Amino acid sequence: MKPGDWITIGFAALFGACIGSFLNVCIWRLPRPGLSISSPRRSHCPSCGAALDWFDNIPILSWILLGARCRSCRLPISARYPLIEALTALLIAILAHQYLPAEAMRWREFLVLSALTASLIVASAIDIDLRVIPDEITLPGMMALPVIAFLVPGLHTQPGDPSVHRLAAALEEALSGWGLKPRPDWPEWQAYGLAAAAAILGGALGLQGYRLYRRKVHPQLPNRIRDGLLAGPLFAAASGVSAMLAFDPAWVHSPSCENYLATIIGMGAGAGLILGVGIFGKLIFRKEAMGFGDVKLMGLLGGFAGWKGVLGGFAIACLLGSLVGIWRLWRYRTRYLWFGPFLSLGCLLIILFPGPLKAVLDWYMSWFR
Numbered sequence: 001m002k003p004g005d006w007i008t009i010g011f012a013a014l015f016g017a018c019i020g021s022f023l024n025v026c027i028w029r030l031p032r033p034g035l036s037i038s039s040p041r042r043s044h045c046p047s048c049g050a051a052l053d054w055f056d057n058i059p060i061l062s063w064i065l066l067g068a069r070c071r072s073c074r075l076p077i078s079a080r081y082p083l084i085e086a087l088t089a090l091l092i093a094i095l096a097h098q099y100l101p102a103e104a105m106r107w108r109e110f111l112v113l114s115a116l117t118a119s120l121i122v123a124s125a126i127d128i129d130l131r132v133i134p135d136e137i138t139l140p141g142m143m144a145l146p147v148i149a150f151l152v153p154g155l156h157t158q159p160g161d162p163s164v165h166r167l168a169a170a171l172e173e174a175l176s177g178w179g180l181k182p183r184p185d186w187p188e189w190q191a192y193g194l195a196a197a198a199a200i201l202g203g204a205l206g207l208q209g210y211r212l213y214r215r216k217v218h219p220q221l222p223n224r225i226r227d228g229l230l231a232g233p234l235f236a237a238a239s240g241v242s243a244m245l246a247f248d249p250a251w252v253h254s255p256s257c258e259n260y261l262a263t264i265i266g267m268g269a270g271a272g273l274i275l276g277v278g279i280f281g282k283l284i285f286r287k288e289a290m291g292f293g294d295v296k297l298m299g300l301l302g303g304f305a306g307w308k309g310v311l312g313g314f315a316i317a318c319l320l321g322s323l324v325g326i327w328r329l330w331r332y333r334t335r336y337l338w339f340g341p342f343l344s345l346g347c348l349l350i351i352l353f354p355g356p357l358k359a360v361l362d363w364y365m366s367w368f369r
Helices: 003-029 061-065 080-099 107-130 135-151 162-177 188-217 231-247 249-253 255-285 292-332 340-352 354-366
Strands: none
Touching (some): 061 080, 080 340, 107 340, 135 231, 135 255, 231 255, 255 292, 292 340
């Protein structure tokens, strides 16, 4: 790496620490009624409510200079605040090392994965505190993923997944068998216009379909618009892709379409895996084994890690969760364990370090050959 790259990583770490300070605000305010990200405007002490001045809100440094105590009430400030800031700085620096070298800068991938990392930190901390994973984190991410798959085709950690390529080939063959052939006489703007119109129509149908579903199946629940927002983008993306494939079946092999297929398959695999584990766990243990928040979280993670990453991330989560669960049983005599943080960590390791983890797995499997 060049010296300029290390300067970029250093600035990314500082940026990450500032983001971590904001994440602390999100962790405290998101799950609590009466609070929002924008209100109150200034950060405050959770013990006495005193507003913090800017010099008391410098990431990591202010906590050290204040002696881990509030300037107003002198009550202790949790060490988790600087730990969240330091963890965010470390992870953003790792992403900068991988995606922002001067010779091969991939700033779009860096921004998207930075947003994912920040979201996982917030979701994990809230899950540890309150045993809930907020929909405000998982649902917007799942809504944005189909669009991101098109705009950032190099994002997927396994762009050369042969299973996705085989699926794309099967789709092209099926579409050609239905009589759909490329239309070179159509101008490109007409194809994209058709796709946009199909996406708008599909999104409207998705929202309306969800509305009818809620009215028919869950009439007693409040009809919150945010619950149906996921159906709209997914139907819109599917309709737009279908229109483009009708225009040119060979488009299925484009990087954007293959990345879209890998993302959708990963989302389905992640959510389906945790949902299946929850259903079978409830049948066996006669109690809830997985919360639905974990299902949505793994759906989000699967869109980034792919279906293979889902399996690997889930295996890592189970291993780490078992070790921590044994320790908590011995130390606190409790069998309850939040699983969201381990799902986040397992899949994040798969996304950030696919090569080293594959090498470790190959070394482990070599002992059984």
